[in-house]
Amino acid sequence: MDENKEKPQPAKATMRRALLVLNCVILSIGNCGGPLIMRLYFIHGGKRVWLSSWLETAGWPIIFIPLLISYFHRRSTTDPTTAKLFYMKPSLFLAATGIGILTGFDDYLYAYGVARLPVSTSSLIIATQLAFTAGFAFLLVKQKFTSYSINAVVLLTVGAGVLALHTSSDRPEHESKKEYNLGFVMTLGAAVLYGLILPLVELTYRKAKQEISYTLVMEIQMIMCLFATVVCTVGMLVNNDFKVIPREAKEFELGETKYYVIMVWSAIIWQCFFLGAIGIVFCASSLASGVVIAVLLPVTEILAVIFYQEKFQAEKGVALALSLWGFLSYFYGEIKQSKKTNLTSEIETSESSIPTQNV
Numbered sequence: 001m002d003e004n005k006e007k008p009q010p011a012k013a014t015m016r017r018a019l020l021v022l023n024c025v026i027l028s029i030g031n032c033g034g035p036l037i038m039r040l041y042f043i044h045g046g047k048r049v050w051l052s053s054w055l056e057t058a059g060w061p062i063i064f065i066p067l068l069i070s071y072f073h074r075r076s077t078t079d080p081t082t083a084k085l086f087y088m089k090p091s092l093f094l095a096a097t098g099i100g101i102l103t104g105f106d107d108y109l110y111a112y113g114v115a116r117l118p119v120s121t122s123s124l125i126i127a128t129q130l131a132f133t134a135g136f137a138f139l140l141v142k143q144k145f146t147s148y149s150i151n152a153v154v155l156l157t158v159g160a161g162v163l164a165l166h167t168s169s170d171r172p173e174h175e176s177k178k179e180y181n182l183g184f185v186m187t188l189g190a191a192v193l194y195g196l197i198l199p200l201v202e203l204t205y206r207k208a209k210q211e212i213s214y215t216l217v218m219e220i221q222m223i224m225c226l227f228a229t230v231v232c233t234v235g236m237l238v239n240n241d242f243k244v245i246p247r248e249a250k251e252f253e254l255g256e257t258k259y260y261v262i263m264v265w266s267a268i269i270w271q272c273f274f275l276g277a278i279g280i281v282f283c284a285s286s287l288a289s290g291v292v293i294a295v296l297l298p299v300t301e302i303l304a305v306i307f308y309q310e311k312f313q314a315e316k317g318v319a320l321a322l323s324l325w326g327f328l329s330y331f332y333g334e335i336k337q338s339k340k341t342n343l344t345s346e347i348e349t350s351e352s353s354i355p356t357q358n359v
Contacts, residue, residue: 019214020280023275023279023280023283024292025276026272026276027273027280027289028292029276030269030274030276031273031293031296032296033269034269035114036308037262037266038052038111038114038266041262048241048244049108049112050111050235050239052111052114053107053108053110054232054236055267056107056111056228056274057104057225057228057232057271059267060221060222062268063219063271066218067085067086070218086219087210088216088219089210091208092208092220095204095207095208096219096224097227099201099224102196102200103197103227103228103274104227104229104232106194106197107231107232109186109190110126110187112182112187113183113184113186116180116183116186117180121184122183124301126190126191126297127157127297128157129190129191129192130291132192132194132196133286133290134153134287136200137198137199137285137287140199140200141199141203141206141285141286143285146333148329148332151329151333154326155322155325156327158322159323159326162315162318198278201278202285202286205281220278225271288334291326292327294323295326297323
């Protein structure tokens with residue numbers, strides 16, 4: 001009897017590790033592809049910042065697809081009358097709404113920065129969000145730091161610092177110094193705000209008055225992106241962006257068809273970023289999500305070099321090496337800690353299963 005109760009635990013841990021890997025892949029697609037496709041829009045004649053920020057979360061209806069698949073799976077494996085379409089309770093809905101509104105403003109800050117800065121520079125500034133995530137995680141969810149996680153944060157921060165050595169020569173020719181500096185400040189603001197959002201998501205998971213499943217994570221993602229899109233829609237209406245879209249599409253350097261193709265793929269790719277980020281928070285922690293985002297910085301840098309012919313200085317190679325080192329350090333520490341926890345749990349279980357003799 002006791003042995004049968006112990007079996008689901010390793011299976012659950014294996015499933016969570018598989019989900020972690022899957023969300024790392026999803027985040028990689030969004031984190032690397034999102035800035036590149038957004039920059040593509042601005043390079044070839046796009047000028048609407050609110051439109052770009054709107055596209056970061058406007059793909060939220062896509063989440064209905066996996067949610068419906070999950071729902072029909074539940075109906076087929078359990079009693080159809082008890083299978084719910086949505087699990088989210090009102091308190092969790094309100095929390096997701098608040099985080100979504102913050103995300104909407106974060107989208108605008110980030111889009112403004114990408115409009116004014118090269119991909120390499122904006123990605124560098126965004127990498128500083130790891131330090132803010134670590135700080136807010138410590139304050140909000142009492143994140144415990146090990147020597148491995150501290151080492152990872154230091155290495156990734158130093159990697160970003162190494163890249164900063166050549167940012168002064170990155171200002172595009174058509175950008176004024178004032179616009180460039182404002183883009184820098186806005187991107188830094190986006191890094192600070194997203195550094196707050198990730199720990200807020202983790203705090204929401206912990207304080208939720210219901211069990212958090214991955215299906216519920218997708219529901220939270222959908223509500224967050226819905227209200228972020230509402231914020232950006234208001235900005236577009238005030239800025240008359242909806243009226244300008246047809247004219248901008250006709251004047252787009254790559255052609256009208258490719259303009260709309262970029263819009264659609266931008267919305268899809270950014271959904272990968274947000275789902276991957278909060279999925280990693282669910283499987284591990286907000287700090288782990290911040291680490292993965294930071295480690296993907298040099299990858300984005302290399303892709304920018306390949307697709308946009310941005311310069312690849314030696315500093316970018318050093319930053320890549322430091323980022324990979326930090327990434328491996330963090331997850332090696334997590335694996336080591338996980339094994340230690342499992343070993344302690346097994347010892348406690350075996351001790352509790354020893355029958356006591358009747359006197």
